[in-house]
Amino acid sequence: MIRFENVTKVYDQNVRPALDDVSLEIDRGEFAFLVGASGSGKSTFLRLVLKEDRATSGAVYVAGQNVAKISSWRVPRLRRGIGVVFQDFRLLPQKNVFANVAFAMQVIGKSRSVIRDTVPEVLKTVGLEGKEHRMPHELSGGEQQRVAIARAVVNRPGILLADEPTGNLDPTTSMGIMGVLDKINQNGTTVVMATHDDDIVNEMRKRVVELKNGVVIRDEARALYTSMIPIVGQSRRLKDASGREEPPPAGPADQGSSAGEEQR
Numbered sequence: 001m002i003r004f005e006n007v008t009k010v011y012d013q014n015v016r017p018a019l020d021d022v023s024l025e026i027d028r029g030e031f032a033f034l035v036g037a038s039g040s041g042k043s044t045f046l047r048l049v050l051k052e053d054r055a056t057s058g059a060v061y062v063a064g065q066n067v068a069k070i071s072s073w074r075v076p077r078l079r080r081g082i083g084v085v086f087q088d089f090r091l092l093p094q095k096n097v098f099a100n101v102a103f104a105m106q107v108i109g110k111s112r113s114v115i116r117d118t119v120p121e122v123l124k125t126v127g128l129e130g131k132e133h134r135m136p137h138e139l140s141g142g143e144q145q146r147v148a149i150a151r152a153v154v155n156r157p158g159i160l161l162a163d164e165p166t167g168n169l170d171p172t173t174s175m176g177i178m179g180v181l182d183k184i185n186q187n188g189t190t191v192v193m194a195t196h197d198d199d200i201v202n203e204m205r206k207r208v209v210e211l212k213n214g215v216v217i218r219d220e221a222r223a224l225y226t227s228m229i230p231i232v233g234q235s236r237r238l239k240d241a242s243g244r245e246e247p248p249p250a251g252p253a254d255q256g257s258s259a260g261e262e263q264r
């Protein structure tokens with residue numbers, strides 16, 4: 001669904017690349033977390049998928065298409081297949097919940113009757129039944145993020161990109177949002193989520209792709225936020241699912257663990 005082939009992104013020739021020779025494949029229907037320190041390249045990765053930036057070298061494929069070869073008039077069609085949610089929700093403040101979601105359908109020319117049928121369905125999926133007429137300022141942060149997710153998926157995109165979607169939310173509300181994203185993923189949408197939230201990653205046990213200085217340093221299935229496998233040459237500490245730190249186990253990196261590293 002998403003394939004990066006030796007992708008390098010240089011913003012400024014005088015500093016190291018934001019992404020450095022990244023090769024990675026995320027299959028249709030997968031749920032993958034992108035983790036890494038601030039500045040490690042997570043948002044750059046998402047922007048390249050959306051063709052908001054272009055790779056300096058290498059190739060980015062989305063649904064089998066090399067995005068560099070998509071002409072500018074076809075970019076909206078690419079983006080229609082990709083829902084996006086952000087940390088700061090980005091709702092239209094003057095529109096109610098229904099209208100915020102309906103707007104995403106209006107701009108692509110859906111008929112009123114289709115909108116009338118579809119919006120309540122998607123609001124139900126995200127747990128906002130009965131809140132159609134609320135204004136954004138009358139909603140909690142978690143509810144606002146649910147509206148943003150409803151708007152992102154109402155046109156049934158194949159891919160949902162989420163950039164720190166729980167960054168402004170408390171832990172309980174965040175887990176509610178993860179429940180919504182998980183449900184959307186189980187309905188067949190590929191989800192890629194950039195996050196710093198270790199508790200969420202540890203709870204979800206999905207694929208984790210870890211970036212450091214633009215390089216993929218870990219790609220592990222059903223993983224924790226911090227690898228169970230010590231990375232050679234780095235001092236790392238492990239966190240268990242409760243977030244408690246434990247000393248790293250003795251032994252070579254390639255002996256494997258219950259989490260089992262999987263390179264794709």
Ligand SMILES: Nc1ncnc2c1ncn2[C@@H]1O[C@H](COP(=O)(O)OP(=O)(O)OP(=O)(O)O)[C@@H](O)[C@H]1O
Pocket residue numbers: 011012017018036037038039040041042043044045
């Ligand atoms: N438009 C830009 N122009 C110049 N440099 C940029 C630009 N966007 C990002 N960078 C640089 O690229 C690197 C990767 O940034 P990116 O935003 O992808 O990181 P991130 O992992 O998403 O960080 P955060 O967790 O803080 O959002 C950083 O060094 C950043 O300063």
